[in-house]
Amino acid sequence: MPSILAVKSLSKTYDTGFQALKNVNLEIEKGEVFALLGPNGAGKTTLISIICGIVNMTSGSVTVAGHDILGDFRAARSMIGLVPQELTTDAFETVWATVSFSRGLFGKPKNPALIEKILKDLSLWEKKDSKIMTLSGGMKRRVLIAKALAHEPQILFLDEPTAGVDVELRREMWRVVERLKDTGVTIILTTHYIEEAEEMADRVGVISKGEIILVEEKSELMRKLGRKQLTLQLAEPLDTLPTGLNGHHLELAGDGRELVYTYDTQGERTGITALLQDLGEAGIRFRDLSTSQSSLEEIFVSLVRDNR
Missing domain, CATH: 3.30.70 (Alpha-Beta Plaits)
Structure with a gap:
């Protein structure tokens, strides 16, 4: 089976001369949960930002289900959902409106039933008419996930999805990830909580100083190095x-x-x-x-x- 995401010889050097990524090669299989681990400044967010079309690469290539992210960016981007680290939601919009708007941005027809299901899965249904500014930090993070799922992506990036949330919400999000995986969604997450990778991931990649130093099945990694x-x-x-x-x-x-x-x-x-x-x-x-x-x-x- 061809990889749903293929990163080849990817490098990124900023105008300051800092090389954030160095010849990164990575292939992600459809339907897997892949955990990308690395210390602060290792290049995790830069890698995700390039794949999602937020940051330009210096060299290399990225394809999503065979679609080049530069040459066929609309098809590639429509398959990707991103839950960023930062809470960047419109404070004066309601939960329902902001999630529905995110679906419309990708040219998808209205689907109230789908939006309802997403909000219920994320325990947001009772807050659907609440303005974003009235929600707690944990609720706002759930809204980010709902927005990322609204256009039915095949790949979901979770960039530090549970940073700053309590243990109960963190475990609830793990259950959401499990349900998404059951539907065939490919999930790539970066996290500082190693227990998340240990709990959820099928494979683990470790990035350090802009280089992928290891990609391994989680169980095999623990067998070899544990x-x-x-x-x-x-x-x-x-x-x-x-x-x-x-x-x-x-x-x-x-x-x-x-x-x-x-x-x-x-x-x-x-x-x-x-x-x-x-x-x-x-x-x-x-x-x-x-x-x-x-x-x-x-x-x-x-x-x-x-x-x-």
């Missing part, structure tokens, strides 16, 4: 590790009452088996054990740190 720890609650505390255990990645914790074994997520079953055998031979007994795995956030921080 670490696991096995923590043993010892029956009796230890002052030091017996020399017979030096071949294992072990450390004492909890005032000598815990033994922590660190290993990667590639497997290491034989390593754990050998460890338990060596513990038995050393006469070390344990009364409980638990495992933990590194989070996507820890992997992300490690990747960006290594790219500095």
Whole structure:
């Protein structure tokens, strides 16, 4: 299946000489949720702005379902919905009017039933006659999403969609994203909340200093780069590790009452088996054990740190 979005050799250098993007290549498949992660100033918003026709590229190409964003910009732009970081809604318009107007901007015929469904899905129906200026920050952000969905885009960009909103609204937006994915909409989100990517994304891309340094299936990324720890609650505390255990990645914790074994997520079953055998031979007994795995956030921080 051809990619719904293809970015090839994309670069952006501003008049000041700052190079925001450097030879970016990226392909997004139809119907997936793709999380683009990166620190402030990494180039996330610049990349989205170029794809959406807000910022001009310096070199390279972008196609949306085969439509070049420069040569066939009307067809390409009509397939894209954008939820920006900034709240840029008309304060004196009602919710219904501003969402309906956004649909009309793309030459779409009126569809009150669709607008009603969008507002209900976003818990905005009771506010449909309220002016934007009277809404809370979280409600205004929902209006931005409704405006982006009004013309029935095939690709939805969410640029920091839950910045500054409470946990309840954030989780509600996750559910909205899940419903959109079920209808076949492709979703690309940038976020500082790594838990959002961990919760929703099929694939993860990491951008740093204007370059894509990694694109990977989320599960595969965590399998490759994640670490696991096995923590043993010892029956009796230890002052030091017996020399017979030096071949294992072990450390004492909890005032000598815990033994922590660190290993990667590639497997290491034989390593754990050998460890338990060596513990038995050393006469070390344990009364409980638990495992933990590194989070996507820890992997992300490690990747960006290594790219500095």
